Every structure is written in structure tokens, then in C-alpha cells.
Amino acid sequence: MSDQTRNPRAGRAPKGTRTVAVDALARVEGEGALYVRVRDGEVEDIKFRIFEPPRFFEAFLQGRRYMEAPDITARICGICPIAYMMGASQAMEDALGLKVTGPLRDLRRVVYCGEWIESHVLHAAMLHAPDFLGLQDSLLLAKQNPALVEKALKLKKLGNEILETIGGRAVHPVNLRVGGFHGMPRKKAVRALADRLEWGVEASRDLAKAFSAFDYPDFDQDTISVSMRHPDEYAICEGRIVSDQGLDIAVADFLTHFEEEHVAHSNALQGHMKGVGPYLVGPIARYNNNFKQLSRLAKATAKECGLGPKVTNPFKSILVRMIETLYACEESLRLVKDYEEPDASCLVAKDRAGVGHGCTEAPRGICYHRYALDGEGRITKATIIPPTAQNQKQIEADLLGVVKKNLDLSDEDLKWRCEQTIRNYDPCISCATHFLDLRVERV
Amino acid sequence: MAKGKTNSGPRKPKLAVWKFSSCDGCQLSLLDCEDELLTVADSVDIAYFLEATRAELPGPYDVSLVEGSISTPHDAERIHKVRRQSKLLVTIGACATSGGIQALRNFKDLDPFINAVYAHPEYIDSLAKSTPIQDHVKVDFELRGCPIDKGQLLEVINALLNGRKPNIATHGQCIDCKRQGNVCVMVAHGQPCLGPVTQVGCGTLCPGCQRACYGCFGPTETPNTASLARWLGDRQGHGKREVKHLFRGFTGYADAFRKESEIHE
Known part of the structure; x- marks a missing residue:
């Protein structure tokens, strides 16, 4: 708790007028801020702010060729570039009338599983787990439990190895394109992943079970889970957009039901469901909506970890991430074992004017893209709605609940609990944010 | 790397990692050194690295790795603070070394860009240009790439900790x-x-x-x-x-x- 040495006010009884300013929220990539005002023991105001410098992707995509969109949008996020590359590619394929099937579709699912593994393990083991143990970071966790952290690092590396084998590079892969892949992922290299994936299934089970022994804050939220759903598989790359309240729409209708709002206290755009309000995307939403489609082992492991078919405690997202990691290892193992090289590494389209939509399940939730193209295949309008923007209001709602429930904590402990709450969603708000400064004002 | 840890033996060098306007992919490359991460963490005190730890040590820092470009008035001030606290400042990645993909706005008027993305342009505080770190402060070494190569990153950290020049090729x-x-x-x-x-x-x-x-x-x-x-x-x-x-x-x-x-x- 070394932050207490930095903050002389920490630990003081919550009375009188005071403001606590802290420099940064760590293990969340990017900078943002949380402002809480408490009057006479009641939360009066709460604002979750975002400071990520605007980067204007949707503006400078205008005029660029459709083929450039996957590589350019990948740079929105270094942790989940595949989500952007795949969403952009599928939107372009939609506009150009291409349908990627067979081994190319399988490879896309495998490389996406690689991103889930890499991102989930980084998020759960390296960035989120230390919160549950009162540790500043995973390197301290490595001193306490070296075997656990070494296993996590090896599993994260396996995710990156999938990205490198099929995508050519772990961060901002080079081999993905509209229509498929630039170079043919070779059968020998792809199938060679199988041994490590078999290990990965066991390793993710071990991590899930280890994390299930943590003390979880008693906190349940009544949320609307929104995710993709596919008739034949646990949805990752394709499907319709559904909610646990009966919504069931095509990807192309996303903007009819959801919109982004630009609020004064934040740089990031906040999403909400029209006429409804906040909603949840990400691992818990996927799990709640598509639990039945998980593998038998994933379901059994969830049960062993104390999870039912519906999760309402956002702090348990760390467990759901490990269940999804387990599933991603099994699923990619199944696909790489049978991989045969197709005749061509990609489908090619003729330029034409049109509008296309794409949506995939980024590690942190659905990521929507829409592009309009002119007759030369140049982008005339781009809209991208990343998962973190969609979760902003839900994060704010969770923070309100957590603060209300924990007003007896010292400012420093409350700050940490709020950080942990945000990390239930995101260690990586760089696609929509940047975190810096937590203020609790008790009036 | 624990804060306040008392070690016998010589003081470990302090490493800090800073983020400006970027995607975080370059600092992620450090966490992607799965085989070497725990060794690196044993050789240095990670004094400031928001992506990895809540712990913070006060400056000065022996080596600062800087990711991202300067694109807001706030960041244009912040980079000077980082420079003042850093013995060696190394820029990592295309954003820090050349302004990044977000520097595409430098070729256009900013206002239409803001209007294209945000409903309330008045909430946005952004500089007209996204610029590399060396336009603002002295840079001791620059590591290129979008993202950087993790092998090159380890070479730079290793070289600087041992007081030698990094061996990074610059040919085509x-x-x-x-x-x-x-x-x-x-x-x-x-x-x-x-x-x-x-x-x-x-x-x-x-x-x-x-x-x-x-x-x-x-x-x-x-x-x-x-x-x-x-x-x-x-x-x-x-x-x-x-x-x-x-x-x-x-x-x-x-x-x-x-x-x-x-x-x-």
C-alpha cells in the first residue's frame, strides 16, 4: 500500500470538506479520471472522464483506399489490433460483396482466438489479478507465486505465437487483408501450434481455478448483456447482435438501435442503447448470452470456479476471461489440427461504390465498423464504435454502486477499489480513453 | 521492483515508461517479452510504468522510455517534466519518433477533422499538429517501428544499462x-x-x-x-x-x- 506514503490524506476519516487527487490510475492503459462528490455520506455526483488525446481516425480514413483500412484501424489499439483489422475487413467485404469461407474463415477464427488468449491473459493475470491480492503489480505476484506468473506469461506468449504464425507479427499483424491473407499461412507451421495449444487448455484451466480462490467483493449489477450470436458456434467473428432482453438484429442495423453521445466531461464518446440506456459488452455479456455454446470442458471449469450460466458480479469478469481463454485454446486446437491450405490466400474484389458494416467480438466486447466507399474504392465516410466506448456508461454505473457500498473505506482504499472496478472492464482504455487522476470530494 | 525494497548491493537503475498519444502497442512490446520480462524486472527498478504497475518511485530516472506523440497542449508541457526527470530519454515507436498515424491530420485543417468525429468540437482540446518528441525536447536515442521490435527494445535497454551505444542497424x-x-x-x-x-x-x-x-x-x-x-x-x-x-x-x-x-x- 505504498500509495499511502505518497498521499498523506489517505486513511483519514471521511468527514469535512476534502479533495483527494491521485496522479494516475495504473495498469489501465491510457489516462482518464474519476470524480466523486460525497455530501453527508451520500454520493451526489460521479463522473468518469477520459483524457485520451483525440486521434481522428474516422476523419483521416476519408479518401484512403478500402484496402488500407485494416492496417490503419489496427493502430487504434495495440492490445487488440485483430479486432479492428477484422471488423474493417468484414465491413469492406460486405460493401464489395465478398464472403470469406472455408479454411480462410477458420484461420481468421484461429488468429482471433490468439488475440483473445494474449489479451485475456495479459488483462486477467498481469493487470487484474494483483488487485485481488492487494499487490501493486504482477511482478510482485511473481515473487509470491513464480510458478503462476510463469505459466501466465507462457500462455500469453502462446497467444502471441498464434498471431505471429498466422498474422506475421504479434502487435499490428501484417498478414491480414480484406478478403483473407497476403501470404498463405503454411500447413506445417499452423498444425505445429497443436502441441502448445493442448498445453494451453490445461494451463488456462489451472489459472481459472487459481483465480477462483480469490476473495470477490459482494457486488451484483442488473445489466443488459449485448453480444454477437452465431447459430453454430460461440460467436467471435460473425453473427447477429443480440441482448438478453430479446434484442436480435443484423449487424447492419446496429446504428438504428445504438448511438454514441459526446459528453462534456469526457473525450471519449459514450455509447448507449436508444431509449434504454447503459448496456454491457465483453466477456460477461458473451458468456451470459452464449453460455450453451461453450465447450463441455469450459462449462465444467466454469462450474468448478463457482460460476453459474449467468454472471452478475462484474468482478468475476477475471474468471470469465479465463474460461474464454480455455475455450479459445480448445477451439483453435480443433481448427489447426484439420487445417489444409486453400488454393488462394485471399479473395479479390472489383472496386465498387457501396456501404458495408462489420462487427466482431473484440476481447473487450463488440467492435462495430461502417464504411461508405465511392466507385474507386475510396472511403467517403467511416464510423467505428469500440467496445470501451460502449461500456463507459456501464462502468460509470458500476463505479456509482461500488462507491455507495464502500463509503466507509479510506480514500486510498476506495481509490484502489474503483481502479479494480474499472479493470473489470479494461486495462486498455486507449481506444477510448487514457486514465489520470481520481478525485473524491467529501463535502 | 517493489517500491521501498531495501537491497544490499549497488542501487538498481530506475526505468520509467511514459505514454503520450498512441495505441500502447510499443509499451506492450515490453510486456510481450514474456521470456525476459522477469529478468528485466530484476535488473532495474521499474519506477513508473502505468501499463504494468500501480507502484511509483519519484524521479530522477536513469532511463525513460517515451511512447506516443505530442498532440495536446497538456502533453506539450508534460514532456518537459519527463525530460527534466530523465538522465536518458529514449523514444519508442513511430508516434514518438515521427508523430504517428495521427500526424495525418498535420496535412489538413484540424477543424473539419474534429467536426467529423465529435458532436461537440468545443470539448476538444487538441493541437493543430501531432508532432514527434524530438520537436519538443532533446532525445538521447530513438527506436523506430510501428510497433517497435521487442528484440531491439531489449538491446537498447541492455546497452543503456551497461553504458554502451545500442547496436541498431539503420540501413534499408x-x-x-x-x-x-x-x-x-x-x-x-x-x-x-x-x-x-x-x-x-x-x-x-x-x-x-x-x-x-x-x-x-x-x-x-x-x-x-x-x-x-x-x-x-x-x-x-x-x-x-x-x-x-x-x-x-x-x-x-x-x-x-x-x-x-x-x-x-
């Missing part, structure tokens, strides 16, 4: 393609490739996937961009706009690429 991609026996995508397949004018570092990944280099590592020291542009135009038949966009990518605001793209405006 073409030389490495020849060494590795890659088929030339330009000659054999007529693809528009930036390899002849782009610094090595990635391991010629793109030609290895049968695609043209798109310049992640920025221009070489003396790139002949004019000759490449002529080849792309006269021999390959690409239009001015294509040539302009090719140079105007992830390192498009690096001097040599910026100037060449402006010729094809």
Missing part, C-alpha cells in the same frame, strides 16, 4: 530482403514497396508475406525517395494520389516521407 530494408532471399515484391509482382527507402528493424516481415513494405520503421538516413516515386509512377503506373498516400502512412510525417508526399499533392 532492401539489403535485408536480399540477405534473407526474399523474392522482390516490386520486381516480381509489381507491388508499390517502400522497402528501398525504409529502415530495417522488423525483419522484412511484409515481403516475407508477399506484400509490399508500408514503412513502419520510417526513412533511412539518406533515402532516395524521388527515385522511388519515379519508379512507382513511370514504371508501375501508379497515380499521384497513390504515391502520395504510400509515403503518407504510419511514418508519413518523418521529414523525408513528408516532403516526398507533398510533391505529389
